[in-house]
Amino acid sequence: MQTPDITYLLPLFFVGVGAILLMILSTFKNINIKKGAIASLVFLTLAIVSNIYNLNTLGDIYSVYPFSDVFNNMIVVDTYASYFSTILILGGILTILIGLHYFQRRKEFTVEFFSLLLFSVFGMMLLVHANELITAFIALEIASISLYIMIGFEKVIDKRIEASYKYLVLGSLAGVFFLLGSSFIYGATGTTSIGEIGIFVSNNIDSNMSLIILGGTMILITFLFKIAAFPFQNWAIDVYDGASLPVTAFMAATFKAAVFGFILRLVLVDFDLIRDFWDDMFVYIIIFTLAYGSFLAIIQKSLKRMLVSSSIVHTGYLLIAFVSIGVIGENAASSIIFYLVAYFLSALGAFGLIAYISSEDQLRITYDDFRGFSHIRPYMAAMLSVFMLSLAGIPSTIGFIGKFYIFTGAIESGNEILAIVGITATFVSVYYYFKLIAVMYFYRSPEMTDVPPLKGIAPLVIAVIALMIIWGGIGNTLIAYFPGVDFLIDMAKLSYKSLFIL
Amino acid sequence: MDFGILSVIIFLPMFVAFSLLLLPVSSKITRNIAFMTAIVILLLAGMVYYNFELTGYMQFREHHSWISSYGINYSLGIDGLSLIILMLIATLIPCAYLWLWDGRTKGYWVSMLLIQTGITGTLFSQDLILFYFFWEAMLLPVFMIIGMFGTGNRVFSTIKITVYTIMGSLFMLICILYLGVAFFYEFGSWSFALNDLIQITTLSRAEQIWLFAGFMLAFAIKIPLFPFHTWLLETYSNSPTGGVFLLSSIMAKLGVYGIVRFVMPLFPELYKEFAPYFVWIGIFGLLYFGIAALMQINIKKMFAYSSASHLGFIVTGIFSLNAYGMTGAAYLIIAHAMATGGLFLLIGKLEYDLGIKSILALGGIAKKAPLFTVFFAIMLLCIVGLPGTNGFVSEFLIILGTFGFSQSAGIVSALTVLVAASFMFWLFQRAILQDNGNDVSQMKDLNLREVLGMLPLIFLIIGMGVYPDWFFYKIEPTIQHYLIDILEIRT
Numbered sequence: 001m002q003t004p005d006i007t008y009l010l011p012l013f014f015v016g017v018g019a020i021l022l023m024i025l026s027t028f029k030n031i032n033i034k035k036g037a038i039a040s041l042v043f044l045t046l047a048i049v050s051n052i053y054n055l056n057t058l059g060d061i062y063s064v065y066p067f068s069d070v071f072n073n074m075i076v077v078d079t080y081a082s083y084f085s086t087i088l089i090l091g092g093i094l095t096i097l098i099g100l101h102y103f104q105r106r107k108e109f110t111v112e113f114f115s116l117l118l119f120s121v122f123g124m125m126l127l128v129h130a131n132e133l134i135t136a137f138i139a140l141e142i143a144s145i146s147l148y149i150m151i152g153f154e155k156v157i158d159k160r161i162e163a164s165y166k167y168l169v170l171g172s173l174a175g176v177f178f179l180l181g182s183s184f185i186y187g188a189t190g191t192t193s194i195g196e197i198g199i200f201v202s203n204n205i206d207s208n209m210s211l212i213i214l215g216g217t218m219i220l221i222t223f224l225f226k227i228a229a230f231p232f233q234n235w236a237i238d239v240y241d242g243a244s245l246p247v248t249a250f251m252a253a254t255f256k257a258a259v260f261g262f263i264l265r266l267v268l269v270d271f272d273l274i275r276d277f278w279d280d281m282f283v284y285i286i287i288f289t290l291a292y293g294s295f296l297a298i299i300q301k302s303l304k305r306m307l308v309s310s311s312i313v314h315t316g317y318l319l320i321a322f323v324s325i326g327v328i329g330e331n332a333a334s335s336i337i338f339y340l341v342a343y344f345l346s347a348l349g350a351f352g353l354i355a356y357i358s359s360e361d362q363l364r365i366t367y368d369d370f371r372g373f374s375h376i377r378p379y380m381a382a383m384l385s386v387f388m389l390s391l392a393g394i395p396s397t398i399g400f401i402g403k404f405y406i407f408t409g410a411i412e413s414g415n416e417i418l419a420i421v422g423i424t425a426t427f428v429s430v431y432y433y434f435k436l437i438a439v440m441y442f443y444r445s446p447e448m449t450d451v452p453p454l455k456g457i458a459p460l461v462i463a464v465i466a467l468m469i470i471w472g473g474i475g476n477t478l479i480a481y482f483p484g485v486d487f488l489i490d491m492a493k494l495s496y497k498s499l500f501i502l
Numbered sequence: 503m504d505f506g507i508l509s510v511i512i513f514l515p516m517f518v519a520f521s522l523l524l525l526p527v528s529s530k531i532t533r534n535i536a537f538m539t540a541i542v543i544l545l546l547a548g549m550v551y552y553n554f555e556l557t558g559y560m561q562f563r564e565h566h567s568w569i570s571s572y573g574i575n576y577s578l579g580i581d582g583l584s585l586i587i588l589m590l591i592a593t594l595i596p597c598a599y600l601w602l603w604d605g606r607t608k609g610y611w612v613s614m615l616l617i618q619t620g621i622t623g624t625l626f627s628q629d630l631i632l633f634y635f636f637w638e639a640m641l642l643p644v645f646m647i648i649g650m651f652g653t654g655n656r657v658f659s660t661i662k663i664t665v666y667t668i669m670g671s672l673f674m675l676i677c678i679l680y681l682g683v684a685f686f687y688e689f690g691s692w693s694f695a696l697n698d699l700i701q702i703t704t705l706s707r708a709e710q711i712w713l714f715a716g717f718m719l720a721f722a723i724k725i726p727l728f729p730f731h732t733w734l735l736e737t738y739s740n741s742p743t744g745g746v747f748l749l750s751s752i753m754a755k756l757g758v759y760g761i762v763r764f765v766m767p768l769f770p771e772l773y774k775e776f777a778p779y780f781v782w783i784g785i786f787g788l789l790y791f792g793i794a795a796l797m798q799i800n801i802k803k804m805f806a807y808s809s810a811s812h813l814g815f816i817v818t819g820i821f822s823l824n825a826y827g828m829t830g831a832a833y834l835i836i837a838h839a840m841a842t843g844g845l846f847l848l849i850g851k852l853e854y855d856l857g858i859k860s861i862l863a864l865g866g867i868a869k870k871a872p873l874f875t876v877f878f879a880i881m882l883l884c885i886v887g888l889p890g891t892n893g894f895v896s897e898f899l900i901i902l903g904t905f906g907f908s909q910s911a912g913i914v915s916a917l918t919v920l921v922a923a924s925f926m927f928w929l930f931q932r933a934i935l936q937d938n939g940n941d942v943s944q945m946k947d948l949n950l951r952e953v954l955g956m957l958p959l960i961f962l963i964i965g966m967g968v969y970p971d972w973f974f975y976k977i978e979p980t981i982q983h984y985l986i987d988i989l990e991i992r993t
Contacts, residue, residue, distance in 0.1 A: 394642070395635040401569070404631070407676065408572070412683045419679070423672045430668045434645070434661065442649040442657045485569050493571075 005066040008077040010050035011085055012125055015092075018043025019118035026111035033103055036111035037096050040118055044096075048089040055082045061494050063501040065131070073193060076131040079498035083337065083491060084128040084261040087344055091254035092121040097461040098352035099246030101452065102359040106244070108154040116153075117250070120146035124258035128265075133182040133192040133219075136262055140178065140226075143258065144171050147251060151243040163242020170235045174225035181218025188212045198270040209274050216271055219263075220278065226259045227315045230288035237296065240308040245358065248304065249351030252311050257340045260318065264333060268325065268499055275326055282323045286418055290316035290425040297432045301366045306432055307350055310391065313425055314343050320418045321406045327413035334492035335405035341488060342390065342402035342472065349465040350387035353380060356458045357451060373440040379454055381440045383466045390469045392433040393426050398472030401485055506564045508578045511546050511588070512623045515539055519615035522608065529608045533599070536611040540596040543618070547592035554585055554976060558983025560628065568632070572682070573692035578626040582980025583832060586973075587625055587759060590839050591618070591752055593958055600955030601847045602744050605854075610651055610744065616643035617748055624756055630678045630764070631694045637720075637760075638671055640753070644745065651742040659736040666733040670720035677716035680709075681768070700767045714769045714776070721765070724757030725813050728787040738806035739859070743850025746802070750809045751843030755835050758816050767988050773821075774989060780821040781907060785915050787814025792921030796928075799861045801849055804929060805842065808885065811922060812838045818915060819900040823991055827903020828981045829974065834896035836973075837966065840959045841884040841893060848878050851952070855945050861929060865938030871947040875934055877956050882930055884963045886923045892966035 006013070022040055025031050031039075054077070063078035065071070095117065103109040123143030130136035148171065152164025186192050188211035189200040201212065221232070228236035240248045267275060293312030300306040318339055324332035357380065358365070374381035390399035403426065410419040472485060518539045522532050555561060560579035568576045580588065595618060602610075620640025627633035641664060649660040681699045686692050688704050705713070723730045738746050766773050791811035798804040812834065819831025851874070852867070853859060868875040884893035897919060905912030932938075948956070966973050985991045 389642070395638045400635075400638075404572075404679070408679045408683065411676070411679050412686065416676075416680070419676055423676050427665070427669050427672050431661070431665055434664055437645075438649055438657050438661060441646065442660065486571060489569075489571050 005064075007050070008054060008064055008066040009075075011047040011054070011082075011089065012075075012122065012129065014043050014047035014050065015089070015118055015122045015125060018047075019115050019122055022111060022115035022118060026115060031111050033109060033111065034100070036114045037100050037103070040114040041093060041096055043118065044089050044093045044121070048086060048093065051082055051085050051089065055079065055086070061498040061501065063498050073195075074132040074135045075126075075129050077129060078495075078501065080265065080495040081125075081129045081261070083495040084257060085125045087257050087341060088121055088124045088128070088254050091250060091257070091344065091348065092117060094348055094352070094461060094465070095246055095250040095253075098249065098348070098458045099355060101456060101458045102244070102246050102355050105359050106154060108156060113150065113153055116146045116150050119143075120150065120250075121254070124254060127258050128261035130262060131194050131265075133178075133185065133194070136266075137175070137178055137182065140222075140259075140262075141175060143255065144175070147247075147255070150247050150250075151239065153247070154244055159242045160244065163239045166235060166242075167239045170225070174222045174232070177218045177225075178222040181215040181222070184211055184215030184218065188215065194266060194269050198272070201270060201273055205273050213274060213277050216274070217278070219266070223259060223263045224285065227256050227318070228312050229315050229319060230285055230292050230312075233289065233292065233312050233315075236312060237305055237308050240311070241302070241305050245304065245351055245355030248308070249348050249355060252308070252351060253344045253348040256311075256315065256318075257344060260336060260340060264322075264325075264336065265499060267322075268329065268333065268496075272329075279323055279326060282319060283415075283418065286316050286319045286323065287421050289313070289319065290421055294425050294428040298428065300432075301368075303354060303365065303367060303370070303436065304351075306367075307347070307354075310429060310432065311343075311347065313429060314339075314347075314391075316425065317403065317406050317422055318343075320410050320415070320422050323418070324409045324413035324415060328409055330493055330496050331405075331412065332409045333496045334489055335402075335409045337492035337495065338405055338489050339402040342398040342469075345465055345469050345472070346387050346390040346397075346399055349462055349469065350384065350391065352458070352465075353384055353387065353462050356462065360452055367435060367439050370436060370439050371443040375444070377451055377454065379463075380451075380459070383462055384440065385437045386466045386469055388433040388436055390473070392430050394430075396470060396473045398469045398485075400473055405489070506562060506578070507546055507550060508562050508564055508580065508626050511543055511550075512578075512619055512626060514543060514546075515615040515622075516619040519612045519619070522615075523612050527608075529606065529611070532608045532611045533603065533606065536615055537596060537599045539615065540592075540599055540618075544592040544596055547588050550580070551585060551589055551976070554580075554582075556975065556979050558582065558979040558981075558987070563628075568629075571692070572694070574631045574694050575629050576632060577628040577695055579628045580626055581983070582977040583759065583762060584625050586832060586836060586977055587752075587755060588622065590755075590836050591621060591625075593962070594751060594839060594843055597955045597958055598744065598747050598843065598847060600951050601850070603951055606744070607651075610647065610742070613643040613647040613650075614744055614748070617647070617753075621748075621752055621756065625759065628697070629695050630681070630699065633764070634671065634675055634678060637674075637756075638668070641667055641671075644749070644753070647745045648737065648741045652740045652745065653742070654740040655736070656740045659733075659740040663733045663737045666730075667723055670723035670730075673716045674720035677713045680713060684709075696764065696767065710769055710772055714765065714772045717765045717768070718761070721757040721760040724760070725754055725817065726757075726810060727814065727817060728783060728790055731787075731791070731810055734806055734810055735803055738809075739800060739802045743847060743854075746806075747843050747846045747850070750806070750846055751839035754809065754813055755816075755839060758813070758820060758831070758835060761817075762820055762984070766984065770989050774823060774991075777821040777823050778908070781818050781904065781911055784814045784816070784818030784821065785904075785911060785918060787811065788818070788915065789918045789921060790814075792918060792925070796921065796925040800859050801852070801861050801864075801929070801933065802846075802859055804861070804925065805845055805849065808922065808925070809838070809842045812842070812885070815897070815900060815915070818911075819896075819903055822900070822903035822907040823985075823989065824903050824906045825981055825985060826899050826906060828984065829977065830896045830899025830901075830903055832977055832981070833892060833966070833970070833973075834900060837884060837892040837896045837963065840963050841881045841891075844877070844881040844956060844959045845885070847955075848874065848881065851948075852945070856942060857944075861933045862938075863940055864933035864942065865936050865940045866942055867934045867945055869937070870942055870945045873948045873953065874945075877948070877960065878934060879930065880960055880963060882926050884967075886926050887919060890967045891963050892970070893963070895967055895970045 061079045065073045123139050126139035148168045154160045225232040296309035321332045321336045390397035393399045393403040407419045564578040566576040568574050623636030682694045791807045795804045795807035816831045819827045884891040887893045887897040901916045904915045
């Protein structure tokens with residue numbers, strides 16, 4: 001049976017329409033934060049259901065261009081994009097569920113915020129579905145501009161405005177590189193469609209490629225900026241630290257995934273033959289990203305800034321797998337995807353829980369503020385520990401499996417040096433992650449007030465994330481039909497294969 | 503899914519620990535349940551011991567697929583060496599519980615149970631990733647128990663031991679992954695099972711040396727072998743009694759176990775080639791830590807060094823490349839665990855009653871607590887190696903093995919044993935027997951429960967010393983298997 005084209009686009013459709021509808025709804029007086037959250041959750045849930053329906057029913061792997069006469073193959077729906085979309089929509093849902101308590105406590109948050117969040121998710125989804133450079137640029141800007149506003153949403157706090165402005169200026173500058181790169185590539189190949197660039201490259205591999213390489217380098221600069229890799233990492237700490245915690249959680253968890261989703265497609269499909277050119281450069285970028293990120297993370301006193309700095313380190317791990325693609329395409333790509341999921345869960349959990357803990361006041365910021373926390377809120381402390389362990393890559397969490405894939409891939413592709421550098425960074429990370437656990441458990445509690453109790457939807461969602469992290473680390477097919485570790489990596493491999501269906 | 507007895511031994515404590523954590527039970531009930539769990543494990547271990555066949559190969563195998571895309575399996579099994587360490591753990595832990603009976607909180611018992619899971623898991627794993635999994639996971643409850651219940655600058659020593667050990671194990675992880683990749687390139691499929699990885703033939707000599715070094719680093723830190731011992735002093739002196747007991751008597755032995763289980767079969771040629779170095783490092787450690795112990799006036803620190811000194815001797819034994827040395831090392835693993843474990847428990851009591859750590863502030867304990875003194879003396883004599891204790895048998899065998907290895911090493915090792923005797927007797931005379939006029943009136947003698955906890959150890963120390971053959975026969979085939987099949991040495 002022929003599936004109607006609209007089925008493929010339903011996830012995008014629901015999120016996009018939801019965003020616009022919420023924008024309209026926000027003008028009504030009797031729509032409060034809670035109703036707005038419920039409305040956006042409804043749209044996101046519809047989107048994720050239709051997305052999973054696509055993943056399930058369209059066969060093991062698929063790749064289609066819906067309404068190709070209208071969109072001219074600008075949008076592709078394949079297993080790969082659907083897999084990423086699932087992560088992104090889930091990121092939106094979890095952010096709303098976790099942050100709701102926080103949003104309700106702050107006067108400045110209004111219903112428009114959810115509209116922006118949906119726009120941002122829409123932009124990111126479009127980014128992973130994009131099969132064309134200009135579409136990708138537009139998608140990137142939709143996502144970014146929504147984020148700029150979301151960061152500055154609490155306009156009474158100077159820090160937010162500063163972060164928002166900083167991100168706006170620097171992010172736009174990085175975006176310009178993308179456009180310039182695209183035009184170089186267009187100039188060389190006469191097309192901006194991802195598949196066609198790849199065909200052009202493989203047909204003319206013997207001729208001069210310098211213009212395409214130049215364009216590709218420009219695009220990679222944008223990419224490195226957006227994932228906060230060295231030397232484009234300095235904005236990250238101020239921006240992520242300046243944003244309110246739920247927004248930080250959302251950005252950290254989803255944006256990296258979306259950007260990686262697009263760039264992997266571009267590199268795997270288009271630049272597969274000329275990628276060697278960048279390999280050396282990436283080795284240095286990785287070493288500096290890991291070293292500088294670790295250094296930043298060690299010196300931070302604020303928990304939030306530490307988590308943000310460590311996200312730079314995680315970018316470094318992801319890039320290790322990124323350079324391994326040349327030798328072991330499938331394993332490396334799927335290890336990136338797996339690691340993104342692992343990081344997504346751990347970061348969302350960690351930021352989300354801290355957001356919840358500090359939603360009554362803004363007092364708990366530094367390590368010292370968490371002294372003796374386990375004596376007041378034992379379950380929250382346990383969950384926070386799980387997230388720290390997962391970020392540090394300790395066995396029995398999903399973070400360990402993610403690191404296992406990445407380092408195995410690095411060794412497999414002959415990058416032992418990178419594996420050793422990565423392991424060293426992991427070793428350093430034990431220090432700053434375990435410090436929080438030590439602070440929470442090893443001190444008697446001082447007076448600590450206004451910690452919200454363990455009830456309501458947010459702690460429940462965070463607990464589910466913590467369980468997923470543990471299940472992702474030890475789970476196998478013990479429970480029949482319940483997806484374990486194997487499931488995620490198998491799905492990642494399938495989605496990799498779907499990139500190459502013609 | 504059918505789970506064998508080994509899985510039950512591994513996961514029962516963990517299951518109990520998490521149930522206790524979630525249920526609102528008092529620390530007393532927690533303790534009672536933890537003790538019963540330890541007894542059940544002892545019975546199960548007894549069943550394994552009884553059914554263990556006299557061969558040198560893996561038995562009680564269990565095999566389940568875990569991460570199939572990389573050929574990682576949940577694969578368990580035990581041979582003679584694992585068996586004796588299992589028996590050791592199963593016997594020691596309930597005894598220790600009897601000693602830790604009063605005044606511990608719920609978190610303490612939960613941590614102890616979790617450590618037991620980590621230790622037994624490490625002991626049974628036949629897959630390197632699974633081994634690494636337990637090896638690292640074991641660290642978390644240790645981290646908690648030292649940090650939460652330790653004394654002194656506990657937070658610093660906790661971070662120090664954690665960072666130190668994780669450094670070693672992360673480099674081991676890289677080596678494990680490297681072996682897995684080498685296997686993949688040679689045979690075209692993924693596997694991290696020990697039996698598969700020993701078939702790799704493509705590694706160059708340089709690669710082998712690096713991998714050998716990576717594994718040895720992780721184990722040397724855990725043992726600790728000179729010069730990777732700098733975490734030892736603070737950790738031992740700041741740990742709570744239960745933590746230091748487990749660290750010294752059981753977890754340190756896992757480092758030795760790791761060398762025999764993984765390094766030996768994976769790199770048999772290098773193992774033989776570098777054996778002389780390690781024999782000498784072991785002897786040097788024996789001497790160095792012995793002298794260091796001589797200098798201490800803090801009683802816990804003295805035993806920390808004494809423990810490290812004997813572990814050096816064990817390493818000498820396993821690298822002596824003959825049956826005497828290896829059997830002696832296996833025997834010393836048990837003897838040392840009993841004696842040091844027992845001593846740390848006794849010191850824990852001393853510290854608990856008197857609140858004193860310094861030897862100079864003690865004295866005249868013998869009058870106040872005669873039973874305590876008797877037990878202390880037996881443990882001490884076992885460490886010194888008095889004939890009639892298992893300490894004697896094992897030290898004698900290792901010295902014999904070292905002589906077989908090289909005459910000079912044999913002579914030196916025989917002489918250095920004297921160092922242990924000197925500081926032990928000084929301690930015993932100064933702190934226990936001699937009346938220095940210090941106030942030790944708070945010291946209580948052992949009660950019935952504590953005597954019950956100590957009796958099995960005493961029984962084994964003397965029993966194993968008088969009739970060693972009873973205990974040798976289970977492990978002998980394994981040692982022969984190591985020497986003849988793996989190292990290809992004729993004895």
